[in-house]
Amino acid sequence: HQPYNIGQFSSNTSNTMSRTNYVAAMDAVAKLKEIAATDLGGSPDDYDIGEHRVFSKSDPSMYLTYAQAAQRAIELGGKFSGHEAPEDINPLTAGAVAGLAGTGLIGVAKDNLPAPGTPVAHVAGFCLVEVDTETGAVEILDYAAAADCGTVIHPMSLGTQIKGGAVMGFGMALTERHIYDPQNGLPASVGFHQAKPPTYLDVPAEMKWGAVDVADPVNPMGIKGVGEPPLGAAASSLLCAVSDALDGHTFKRVPVTRDMIVNAVAGREQSHAPLQSNTA
Structure with a gap:
């Protein structure tokens, strides 16, 4: 059973869910050992888990399979089967436990682990571009990123997040113009021709990524988490590369569209008004 956590936002999904899963799993492990000690003798500290069973440390031939332990949890009832739960758990968790009660061994606990602050994940992005100063077109030739997201729990998923976030960042930097009515706050963009997300033709076929994997x-x-940082790293590194290609010219808003680049090269004032860009 997974206890209640604060939610999946602010790039903290892996961090919060791993904490809640951990405390629930540790409660389940403790109950497995208690059941084994009750049935096989000794103290819960005399037992360990592995290979789908809970076994005696001194005599591994003495064990209960997880299936047997789950059946015993139902027979023992109380805290083992979920008919009793800690009083400090969240009401949503309590409701979930009540719904699962009697179906097996139920591990449930509240995350009371130390939480001195919000874990901050970092991503560094590196972008190589080619800028056509006559048309303002920007071609992204290469991109690489490195993440500091704590322990890597699923490399393929992490790579997908980094590269997917990069594509979103490229769009924010160059093509996705989101316009809002300043009086009513209503979106005023009309279709993807005004807020064009990048396609396969707009991004490198291969993007490199890595992780420092420091716990x-x-x-x-x-675990820390990774969500939004890949987007910011890609957008900022891309704009820095464009700025470098234009001898250090700095754009004060995004997206940096072709006309903005042409005007910058020609030394002309920008033609955009507040409603034509993401920031006023």
Whole structure:
């Protein structure tokens, strides 16, 4: 059973869910050992888990399979089967436990682990571009990123997040113009021709990525999270590359459209008004 956590936002999904999963799993492990000690003798500390069973440390031939332990949890009832739950758990968790009660061994606990602050994930992006100063077109030739997201729990998923976030960042930097009515706050963009997301033709066919894989000292599994940082890293590194190609010219808003680049090269004032860009 997964306890209640604060939600999936602010790039903290892996961090919060790993904490809640951890405390629930540790409660389940403790109950497995208690059941084994009750049925096989000794103390819960005399037992360990592995290979789908809970076994005696001194005599591994003495064990219960997880299936047997789950059946015993139902027979023992109380805290083992979920008919009793800690009083400090969230009401949503309590409701979920009540719905699962009697179906097996139920591990449930509240995350009371230390939480000195919000874990901050970082991503560094590196972008190589070619800028056509006559048309203002920007071609992204190469992109690489490195993430500091704590312990890497799924490399393929991390790589997908980094590269997918990069594509979103490229769009924010160059093509996605989101216009809002300043009086009513209503979106005024009309279709994808005004807020064009990047396509396969707009991004490098291969994007490199890596991770430092240094564990977070607070999270029990060393996990930080990664969500939004890949987007910001891609957008900022792309705009820095464009700025470098234009001898250090700095654009004060995004997206940096072709006309803005042509005007910058020609030394002319920008033609955009507040409603034609993402920032006023």
